[in-house]
Amino acid sequence: MNNVLRVEGGRPLQGEITVRGAKNFVPKAMVAALLGTSESVLANVPLIRDVDVVSGLLRLHGVKVDFDQSHGVLKMDPSSVESAHVADIDAHAGSSRIPILLCGPLLHRLGEAFIPDLGGCNIGGRPIDFHLASLRSFGATVEKRPGGIHITAPDGLHGTQIELPYPSVGATEQTLLTAVMARGLTELRGAAVEPEIMDLVSVLQKMGAIISVDTDRTIRIEGVEELTGYRHTAMPDRIEAASWGSAALATRGDIIVRGANQPDMTTFLNTFRKVGGAFDVLDDGIRFWHPGGDLKSVAIETNVHPGLMTDWQQPLVVALTQARGLSIVHETVYENRFGFTEALNKMGAQIQLYRECLGSLPCRFKQANFVHSAAISGPTPLHGADIEVPDLRGGFSHLIAALAAEGVSHVSGVQVISRGYEHFTSKLKSLNANIQGL
Ligand SMILES: CC(=O)N[C@H]1[C@@H](OP(=O)(O)OP(=O)(O)OC[C@H]2O[C@@H](n3ccc(=O)[nH]c3=O)[C@H](O)[C@@H]2O)O[C@H](CO)[C@@H](O)[C@@H]1O
Numbered sequence: 284m285n286n287v288l289r290v291e292g293g294r295p296l297q298g299e300i301t302v303r304g305a306k307n308f309v310p311k312a313m314v315a316a317l318l319g320t321s322e323s324v325l326a327n328v329p330l331i332r333d334v335d336v337v338s339g340l341l342r343l344h345g346v347k348v349d350f351d352q353s354h355g356v357l358k359m360d361p362s363s364v365e366s367a368h369v370a371d372i373d374a375h376a377g378s379s380r381i382p383i384l385l386c387g388p389l390l391h392r393l394g395e396a397f398i399p400d401l402g403g404c405n406i407g408g409r410p411i412d413f414h415l416a417s418l419r420s421f422g423a424t425v426e427k428r429p430g431g432i433h434i435t436a437p438d439g440l441h442g443t444q445i446e447l448p449y450p451s452v453g454a455t456e457q458t459l460l461t462a463v464m465a466r467g468l469t470e471l472r473g474a475a476v477e478p479e480i481m482d483l484v485s486v487l488q489k490m491g492a493i494i495s496v497d498t499d500r501t502i503r504i505e506g507v508e509e510l511t512g513y514r515h516t517a518m519p520d521r522i523e524a525a526s527w528g529s530a531a532l533a534t535r536g537d538i539i540v541r542g543a544n545q546p547d548m549t550t551f552l553n554t555f556r557k558v559g560g561a562f563d564v565l566d567d568g569i570r571f572w573h574p575g576g577d578l579k580s581v582a583i584e585t586n587v588h589p590g591l592m593t594d595w596q597q598p599l600v601v602a603l604t605q606a607r608g609l610s611i612v613h614e615t616v617y618e619n620r621f622g623f624t625e626a627l628n629k630m631g632a633q634i635q636l637y638r639e640c641l642g643s644l645p646c647r648f649k650q651a652n653f654v655h656s657a658a659i660s661g662p663t664p665l666h667g668a669d670i671e672v673p674d675l676r677g678g679f680s681h682l683i684a685a686l687a688a689e690g691v692s693h694v695s696g697v698q699v700i701s702r703g704y705e706h707f708t709s710k711l712k713s714l715n716a717n718i719q720g721l
């Protein structure tokens with residue numbers, strides 16, 4: 284695919300598209316396959332770059348990976364897992380955040396792991412201190428090496444007690460993937476409970492794990508000696524679904540998102556309704572549309588589940604530029620997730636950023652000098668511009684802004700978007716968008 288899209292905006296997006304398995308679940312289920320003694324089969328797998336990256340990493344470790352792309356069925360056979368060459372793994376440095384989750388499974392299977400430096404969106408410092416503290420508490424030894432980290436477990440991995448300082452999605456998954464085969468009981472307090480984590484718990488349970496999740500963010504895992512392969516259908520991508528909902532709103536359009544699942548999106552749907560968007564829950568998806576008239580301004584704060592997802596924030600902000608009045612967005616998950624607004628201002632939006640907490644949720648960034656709140660005055664007509672994709676969700680937001688704007692935009696660096704949005708150019712074309720690769 285070409286890296287620059289010419290977008291002629293001003294047309295409502297209309298039609299229907301389908302979302303498949305979640306970017307923030309599928310790669311983790313792929314990592315879980317490493318723990319099994321037999322083949323795992325995962326269905327509803329989308330064609331996105333993070334799936335390619337993890338397929339590559341699994342293959343390097345001797346897993347046979349067979350991806351039937353048209354049906355979205357991935358078969359993974361880990362019966363002959365082996366150590367990969369460090370130089371080969373190094374080639375994956377900076378590609379995604381998933382490699383850190385290989386630690387536990389590789390320690391169980393091979394007794395050691397080399398993990399390349401991580402990638403993922405540049406929306407904050409994104410340290411891995413909780414991951415490493417968790418692994419050390421299971422008995423692992425971590426050593427920094429050029430290009431990554433080397434991990435061993437000289438005395439094996441044993442159950443432990445962990446309390447996360449913040450309900451980190453990745454650190455919760457790290458703990459789960461390590462605890463399921465560690466000796467004894469692990470108690471994880473302060474865990475994240477995002478639906479993608481619950482789907483991973485389902486996969487691990489199918490494999491033979493014993494995991495209980497309490498209502499107070501405590502997860503208890505009884506280690507078992509052996510896990511088998513699994514058969515599972517991945518939960519749909521609630522971030523992609525919400526992104527298309529925001530695109531319908533920003534362009535005054537009407538989009539049916541087949542595959543969108545209401546229970547995973549309750550908080551988004553409440554916000555969507557408060558802004559003035561209309562939706563209808565269908566048997567196999569959700570229809571999102573702009574009902575006409577003015578959109579309404581809102582004050583929102585991102586938070587861990589069941590709060591308003593941070594990954595929903597960026598596309599929604601584009602729709603908020605078209606709402607009447609002053610909208611406030613307080614980002615409490617990442618300290619630096621408003622960089623994408625610079626391009627929106629260039630296109631005519633009026634978004635002012637603040638270091639203060641413009642909201643009442645407890646926030647780690649209070650008085651820490653991070654620009655993490657935004658005030659959006661609207662409605663402001665948007666006009667076409669030449670803009671550069673900064674990150675995955677920011678990139679999709681730029682596309683929506685270009686589609687909502689009058690005139691022509693050139694959006695460069697769009698390949699980043701394929702990390703989490705399957706076939707996004709053909710989906711846009713099917714929704715009547717006027718886009719061309721250059
Ligand atoms: C591949 C994937 O699933 N990515 C998602 C995952 O990212 P990821 O798992 O990286 O996000 P986390 O939930 O871990 O991060 C949340 C916050 O905790 C901080 N933190 C995290 C780990 C750590 O060791 N130390 C630390 O300080 C982070 O800097 C961030 O401020 O959850 C995020 C929060 O829902 C989503 O935005 C990402 O789309």
Ligand SMILES: C=C(OP(=O)(O)O)C(=O)O
Nearest residue numbers: 380403404594675676703
């Ligand atoms: C931040 C995101 O992803 P990652 O953690 O993979 O960078 C995202 O999906 O919006």
